[in-house]
Amino acid sequence: xxxxxxxxxxxxxxxxxxxxxxxxxxxxxxxxxxxxxxxxxxxxxxxxxxxxxxxxxxxxxxxxxxxxxxxxxxxxxxxxxxxxxxxxxxxxxxxxxxxxxxxxxxxxxxxxxxxxxxxxxxxxxxxxxxxxxxxxxxxxxxxxxxxxxxxxxxxxxxxxxxxxxxxxxxxxxxxxxxxx
Amino acid sequence: xxxxxxxxxxxxxxxxxxxxxxxxxxxxxxxxxxxxxxxxxxxxxxxxxxxxxxxxxxxxxxxxxxxxxxxxxxxxxxxxxxxxxxxxxxxxxxxxxxxxxxxxxxxxxxxxxxxxxxxxxxxxxxxxxxxxxxxxxxxxxxxxxxxxxxxxxxxxxxxxxxxxxxxxxxxxxxxxxxxxxxxxxxxxxxxxxxx
Numbered sequence: 001x002x003x004x005x006x007x008x009x010x011x012x013x014x015x016x017x018x019x020x021x022x023x024x025x026x027x028x029x030x031x032x033x034x035x036x037x038x039x040x041x042x043x044x045x046x047x048x049x050x051x052x053x054x055x056x057x058x059x060x061x062x063x064x065x066x067x068x069x070x071x072x073x074x075x076x077x078x079x080x081x082x083x084x085x086x087x088x089x090x091x092x093x094x095x096x097x098x099x100x101x102x103x104x105x106x107x108x109x110x111x112x113x114x115x116x117x118x119x120x121x122x123x124x125x126x127x128x129x130x131x132x133x134x135x136x137x138x139x140x141x142x143x144x145x146x147x148x149x150x151x152x153x154x155x156x157x158x159x160x161x162x163x164x165x166x167x168x169x170x171x172x173x174x175x176x177x178x179x180x
Numbered sequence: 181x182x183x184x185x186x187x188x189x190x191x192x193x194x195x196x197x198x199x200x201x202x203x204x205x206x207x208x209x210x211x212x213x214x215x216x217x218x219x220x221x222x223x224x225x226x227x228x229x230x231x232x233x234x235x236x237x238x239x240x241x242x243x244x245x246x247x248x249x250x251x252x253x254x255x256x257x258x259x260x261x262x263x264x265x266x267x268x269x270x271x272x273x274x275x276x277x278x279x280x281x282x283x284x285x286x287x288x289x290x291x292x293x294x295x296x297x298x299x300x301x302x303x304x305x306x307x308x309x310x311x312x313x314x315x316x317x318x319x320x321x322x323x324x325x326x327x328x329x330x331x332x333x334x335x336x337x338x339x340x341x342x343x344x345x346x347x348x349x350x351x352x353x354x355x356x357x358x359x360x361x362x363x364x365x366x367x368x369x370x371x372x373x374x375x
Contacts, residue, residue, distance in 0.1 A: 012354060014246060014247050015246055015247075016246055016353075016354050016357055017246045017247060017248075018245075018246050018357075022312075022313055022316035022317070024248075025313060026341070026353050027353055027354065030352050030353045030354070031352075034350075034352070041306070044305075044306045044309050044310075045289070045293070045302050045305065045306065046289075047309045047313075048302070048305040048306075048308065048309050049282075049285060049289070050282070051309075051312070053278065053281050053282060053285070054205060054206050054207060054208055054277060054278055054281065055205050055206075055208070055250075055274075055275070055277060055278020055279075055281070055282075056215070056248035056249075056250045056251060056274075056275075056278065057248075058247075058248050059248055059251070059275055059278055059279070060278050060282045063278070063279050063282040063283055063286070064282050064285070064286045064289075067282070067283050067286035067287070068286055072283065075279070075282075075283050075286070079275060079279055082247075082248075083247070083248070083251050083271065083275060085246060085247055086245060086246060086247020086248065086251045086252050086255070087247075087251060087255050087267070087271055089245045089246070089247070090241065090245065090252050090255040090256055090259070090267075091255065091259060091264070091267060093241060093245070094256065094259055094260075101240075101241065101244050104368070105365070105368070108364050108365050108367075108368035108369075109361045109364060109365055110244055111329075111330060111364045111368075112333060112360040112361040112362070112363055112364025112365065113357055113360060113361050113364075114324075114330070115324065115330040115331070115333040115334035115337065115360070116333055116334070116337040116356060116357050116359075116360030116361075117337075117357065118317055118320045118321060118324065118334050118337075118338075119333070119334040119335065119336065119337025119338035119339075119340075119341060120337055120338070120341045120353050120356065120357070121313060121316060121317040121320065122314065122317035122318075122321070122334075122338045122341075123337070123338045123339070123340075123341035123342040123345065124313055124341065124345065125310055125311075125312075125313035125314030125315070125316070125317050126310075126314055126338075126342060127310075127341075127342055127345040127346065128309060128310030128313060128314075129307075129310035129311060129314055130310075131310075132306045132307050132309075132310055133307050133310060139307065142304060142307050143307050143310075143311070146304075146307055146308055146311060147311055150308075150311055150315070151315075163312050166308045166311065166312060167305055167308050167309075167312075169308070170304040170305050170307055170308035171301035171302070171304055171305050172301075172304070173304045174300045174301045174302065174303045174304020174305060174307075175297050175300050175301050175304070177300075177304065178300035178303050178304070179296070179297060179300050
């Protein structure tokens with residue numbers, strides 16, 4: 001049943017997404033593709049939409065995937081599922097186990113989880129660049145141009161271009177390059 | 181103690197909690213750390229709901245627990261103010277704006293993508309998303325402690341995940357994380373035993 005699948009899938013995401021928004025993207029990708037809910041391409045579009053709309057990215061993605069699969073009820077189930085683990089964990093930490101995070105065994109687990117998560121994010125980013133950015137000559141030029149603009153902007157201003165700035169620029173570049 | 185307050189004052193605070201976090205949810209783009217600064221600004225400086233030290237605590241807890249950082253903060257502040265109900269109200273307020281916005285978008289996105297120039301825009305955006313994710317990882321690596329074991333776990337996970345993606349292997353990233361947790365626990369146990 002789709003509601004149970006959405007619940008299980010997004011509980012997993014909410015429970016394992018260390019490292020903030022970008023930590024969730026590889027997991028969501030994993031879950032969404034393994035259930036075959038939406039295509040990899042559609043998910044990439046939605047990541048950009050989530051980045052350009054307010055609110056936590058993983059909540060946005062859960063709402064979208066839930067809605068695309070089972071309407072408003074699906075959106076509710078998926079969004080609740082993605083939020084529930086962190087909600088419960090924070091309550092438990094506050095009410096019962098303030099010391100649990102300082103426990104050396106907990107620390108040992110976190111010392112393994114965090115670098116692993118960073119590795120997963122790195123690989124996912126590299127894989128997406130390789131897959132979407134090297135399909136043809138136009139894509140290669142786009143990738144290099146956008147990367148140069150994004151990273152180069154840090155040499156000009158201290159903070160550099162914001163993620164939304166890059167998405168805006170890439171949209172304009174896409175319209176110009178692919179419409180001609 | 182909180183029960184001794186008049187019901188009217190309690191309702192006002194609940195509404196205030198809800199509206200405050202709805203505002204944070206509505207006005208922060210990109211999630212994560214942008215939200216922390218807005219939450220700090222509202223909850224610590226303007227409303228004095230929690231102290232600066234508590235805010236630091238939340239940030240550390242949020243970084244060590246899974247889930248969206250903004251949700252962790254909302255739950256924490258809500259609970260501090262009004263117990264379980266407060267946690268629920270603050271978290272709901274946080275989620276509601278983006279839920280409504282994304283739900284609306286989800287109904288129209290497919291139609292939007294049939295328009296040629298919007299589809300072209302998304303062809304460009306697709307490339308940007310990969311760059312953003314890659315950049316997020318680079319930033320995290322820069323902040324990491326440059327010790328051999330974490331760096332090795334990071335590198336092995338990256339290579340494993342890339343191969344999983346490349347060959348579309350049926351090994352999930354969650355399994356990879358569990359392996360990393362077990363490896364790290366074992367190292368800790370062995371080191372303890374060696375002492």
